[in-house]
Amino acid sequence: MASPSTLDVGAARVLLLDAHDQLLARRGRFVRAVEAEALDRVERALQKLDEGTYGTCDDCGRAIAATRIDTAPDSVLCVACEGRAARRLTAPRS
Numbered sequence: 001m002a003s004p005s006t007l008d009v010g011a012a013r014v015l016l017l018d019a020h021d022q023l024l025a026r027r028g029r030f031v032r033a034v035e036a037e038a039l040d041r042v043e044r045a046l047q048k049l050d051e052g053t054y055g056t057c058d059d060c061g062r063a064i065a066a067t068r069i070d071t072a073p074d075s076v077l078c079v080a081c082e083g084r085a086a087r088r089l090t091a092p093r094s
């Protein structure tokens with residue numbers, strides 16, 4: 001069976017191993033960033049417990065919905081402020 005590629009097996013292996021290494025490194029950075037963000041949220045929630053502000057939004061100061069806290073005890077922003085923060089992060093830069 002003829003291969004549709006002009007790459008030989010050795011060249012294909014080099015390209016695939018390079019892509020594999022780059023993706024593995026990128027995944028490692030992504031996982032570390034996600035874990036660091038989760039750790040920051042938990043630490044901030046613990047800090048708010050100590051401050052007596054747990055359950056109130058860090059941005060607007062309003063109460064965070066109990067269902068949100070029940071679902072995600074590390075929530076430090078209300079749904080509205082979390083949405084605004086997410087939109088700021090994903091908004092195109094001008």
Ligand SMILES: [Zn+2]
Pocket residue numbers: 057058059060061062077078079080081082
């Ligand atoms: Zn808020």
